[in-house]
Amino acid sequence: MTGIDVLRDDVSLDAPTLVEGLPGVGLVGKLAADHLAETFEMVHYANVHCEGLPPVTTYEDGDRELVTPVRLYADPERNLLALRSDVPVSPGAALEFASCLESWYDDGEVTPIYLSGIGRGRAEEESPGLYGVGTGAGSDRLAEVGIDSPDESGLVSGPTGALLNHAVRTGRTAVGLIVESTPQFPDPEAAAHLVEDGIGPLLGFAVPVDDLIDHAEEIRQAKRRLARQMQEADETSSQARPLGMYQ
Amino acid sequence: MTGIDVLRDDVSLDAPTLVEGLPGVGLVGKLAADHLAETFEMVHYANVHCEGLPPVTTYEDGDRELVTPVRLYADPERNLLALRSDVPVSPGAALEFASCLESWYDDGEVTPIYLSGIGRGRAEEESPGLYGVGTGAGSDRLAEVGIDSPDESGLVSGPTGALLNHAVRTGRTAVGLIVESTPQFPDPEAAAHLVEDGIGPLLGFAVPVDDLIDHAEEIRQAKRRLARQMQEADETSSQARPLGMYQ
């Protein structure tokens, strides 16, 4: 079985918007998508079985049911999907993953919002820059809600770059949001800004971000610990490892 | 010839339970499966010829007959199988191995119990944490016998992670037991706990573990010596090497 394995046939979605949260610079995408899923209590909607994803399995606190490390969560009320991942997607697998995911979009007429950080330091009181890029009807949608166009030329790489590359290649509608973020550390403030001024306007409703800002320091520490654990892991040997509270 | 080569047609099993014992963190799975095989004097039931397993051969003390490095042992009285391995299974081969093994399960309606350690230090008198995860009917089975659900989120990698990933993908019933174990050293106490409070309840009968606890220090030293020998081995050159008493 390869592809998207929908677990909840009782959840009905009508041309939903998907917010992608793969790990990347500043972890802004993952922080934002995880935040949406928790804030709106989105339900675990589908397991993602795409070639190239690492052959591992995950479980959640208090639940014995095993799940895939990359999953879709849904909020039928808001017509919203979140793509959450417990693992990085390697560059070699990114194109394969993009093709696997986008072939499923077609069935459900999904409009994706892809998220990327752009590494840049900033002063403490400063607000991180944010701009939007797109393909198909994506650019017009960004203009409608007043998200800035980029004020410099740039390049998006990694799995999010592959997803956007695939959208350009196939000519489908997609939106990319790019937020300035600190390159070395997880950046919850940049993720909050991304949610408030980028994702919210595109979705058409406000998303509270107090949690991301109030617990910024805890999140930063938990994520740094997680990154260290993943480097220590010896992949030739089976093991379980905890994913942590703000994973 | 690829797959499971059953050597004992005289051994009759009816929808048996399989306990997996591939090398992993703390060697808990291997220690547990080897302990079951020795305690119940299980018979060498099948050789395992799956693609991706290292092309080596093993022999046992006092027996001239060559066998595969990964083997199944059976106890028809207890309707039990143990998967024992003298070699590590590489991550690249793990998915292939999972598919090879699970395609055989279907014929015999085998229910697998997969074992993994989770690296964590503990005080001497402390009992290691243990919890269960599963797919298909696995979660309900764990609840019936009162094995805890996980008290944190986590991820299982390595060959055991691949076996569980394959079970999630194919939707079949499987159980995973995760026990806290010391990451660097073999941990016979954790293996004993895994057998007593995890495998025993699932099998429905008690398994004596005195041997694992009484010889913990000898086992630890023998296993450490084994690990060292395997690193020294020069794979481009043919050689035999001893596997040791508590291998």
Place this chain on the structure above:
Amino acid sequence: MTGIDVLRDDVSLDAPTLVEGLPGVGLVGKLAADHLAETFEMVHYANVHCEGLPPVTTYEDGDRELVTPVRLYADPERNLLALRSDVPVSPGAALEFASCLESWYDDGEVTPIYLSGIGRGRAEEESPGLYGVGTGAGSDRLAEVGIDSPDESGLVSGPTGALLNHAVRTGRTAVGLIVESTPQFPDPEAAAHLVEDGIGPLLGFAVPVDDLIDHAEEIRQAKRRLARQMQEADETSSQARPLGMYQ
């Protein structure tokens, strides 16, 4: 979709000349092709989707529309195409890329001018050496406009070498221009010389190069910064990065 994706059906070209500008020694090809595109305000004519190009996407200052990192620009008035790239093309992908690009040439009867530097130091007032090589009708064309034949034997490697190798193999017409350039640094003066004494005569009209010469020092610094950024980029992690003014 693999191949050349023409975006502007309203742009009409009749057996055009293509100037290739992939990154290489002294960045002379990229500097020259980018200079042509900016000087003649060439329009973004086609996205290039060839196997082996990195799966990334780019955007330009002030424009939300995502584009491919390798693109064709056109000037219908001058019957000219420029091949511009924001990314290096790996040696492994170069033959595949050459085949993808040349299969499109056949439809439009495109005559390519390939550009390469040859690393060599020179005194400040000295003019860099320039010579031309070719296949098919290319050599005669060079002789007609008086571009020197090489005064030493030589070898062209990298993606430009692969494009020329492919032209030799298929027997088609192509021209290669080779200019002496400083190996370690971007060399805008060599690029200016290449444009003025090589590309201009072949195209049959003069191309102003003051901009390349007047801003040589700025270009050099911007490019060096760009090269450094690309080395720092962690490819396993998604991110956007700026491409800079003289990118």
Place this chain on the structure above:
Amino acid sequence: MTGIDVLRDDVSLDAPTLVEGLPGVGLVGKLAADHLAETFEMVHYANVHCEGLPPVTTYEDGDRELVTPVRLYADPERNLLALRSDVPVSPGAALEFASCLESWYDDGEVTPIYLSGIGRGRAEEESPGLYGVGTGAGSDRLAEVGIDSPDESGLVSGPTGALLNHAVRTGRTAVGLIVESTPQFPDPEAAAHLVEDGIGPLLGFAVPVDDLIDHAEEIRQAKRRLARQMQEADETSSQARPLGMYQ
């Protein structure tokens, strides 16, 4: 042409025994097979062209005829084959080689004796331990001639391990002899013991080993020189190199 290329149709063999001599720990297998070939003046019977063997060629002192680096030698009087090799067989190629070789066995009903050292130091006057393992009718054959069964569990890796693994997989008759040998240096004494107490009894006739024992020191030095030369060889550059007297 892949497979075994028999050069001597005039040599007639009837279900012969083959003694394998690929390089391995202590070089015991190579020393033993080469010793048999020289002692019985066995004739060059076949060239071995199996996929995965290095694409090199060898020649012998005083003979202009080029041969393959892996070859079969025959003694029709004693119904004996020796597999000699001038090159190591890589682990990646070992399974392929095993399959290539064994597919030829079937035609000639060949019974192979595979040889492996097991690294272990010993005092000067001590005799190295020797035991036999087998598949099919191999174990019984070992018992008949009184070769010990192993006194510890063990694992055979490298090309000899792959040949034995292949025999287990296909269920054919094969014998493995394992002799204790010094791991770092060629060990002619262990090879002599292997020939005298292992190969001889299995063949049913005595093989003089004085030569191996009397010239042990010379052999050791020649082999060490050879190993050094092979490491120095730059494989990207064609070259001939001498193989030495006791090669």
Place this chain on the structure above:
Amino acid sequence: MTGIDVLRDDVSLDAPTLVEGLPGVGLVGKLAADHLAETFEMVHYANVHCEGLPPVTTYEDGDRELVTPVRLYADPERNLLALRSDVPVSPGAALEFASCLESWYDDGEVTPIYLSGIGRGRAEEESPGLYGVGTGAGSDRLAEVGIDSPDESGLVSGPTGALLNHAVRTGRTAVGLIVESTPQFPDPEAAAHLVEDGIGPLLGFAVPVDDLIDHAEEIRQAKRRLARQMQEADETSSQARPLGMYQ
């Protein structure tokens, strides 16, 4: 287009002899073949497009026409071909190259002379050792013209080893000449000896070698410079580089 692309249909050859000159130990083969081509003013007869050869292109001093880096030169008067190369052939590509080249031989009934050095120091006045090896009718041909058989066992590796291995495998006629040469430096004296006492006798006419001996020191220095340049080349970046006078 893969294979041999004959450029000169006006050149007529009748079962010619081919002298191979790929780079190898002491560069003796390349020096010898290049020397023949220059001495007899052989014409550029064919481009060689075999899979696995590096995708680069070369040009010659004073000539705008691009050529392949591996080429055949012909002397119809002497019924002679020389295989010249501006690039090394990697071991991985060597078998593929051998097969590509030999499949063309069959059409033209070409008899190849393959050349290899064998690294060995010598005193200044000493003449380097030379001997011949062969397959098919090759050995007899060597005996007829009195070229020594080897006075030690040996192994030929690299692309020349692959060409000879392929000849053994296919059973065709080929000759290999092996000359002692200094391993680290280009050795024009050894190449001269190879031409005078090996190639000349086989071809049946004398070849003057004064040039190789008189300019030995210049050749050595030019070649060493060339080797250095090739190591400095950054293959991910397109560039031209000079091949030098005695390239």
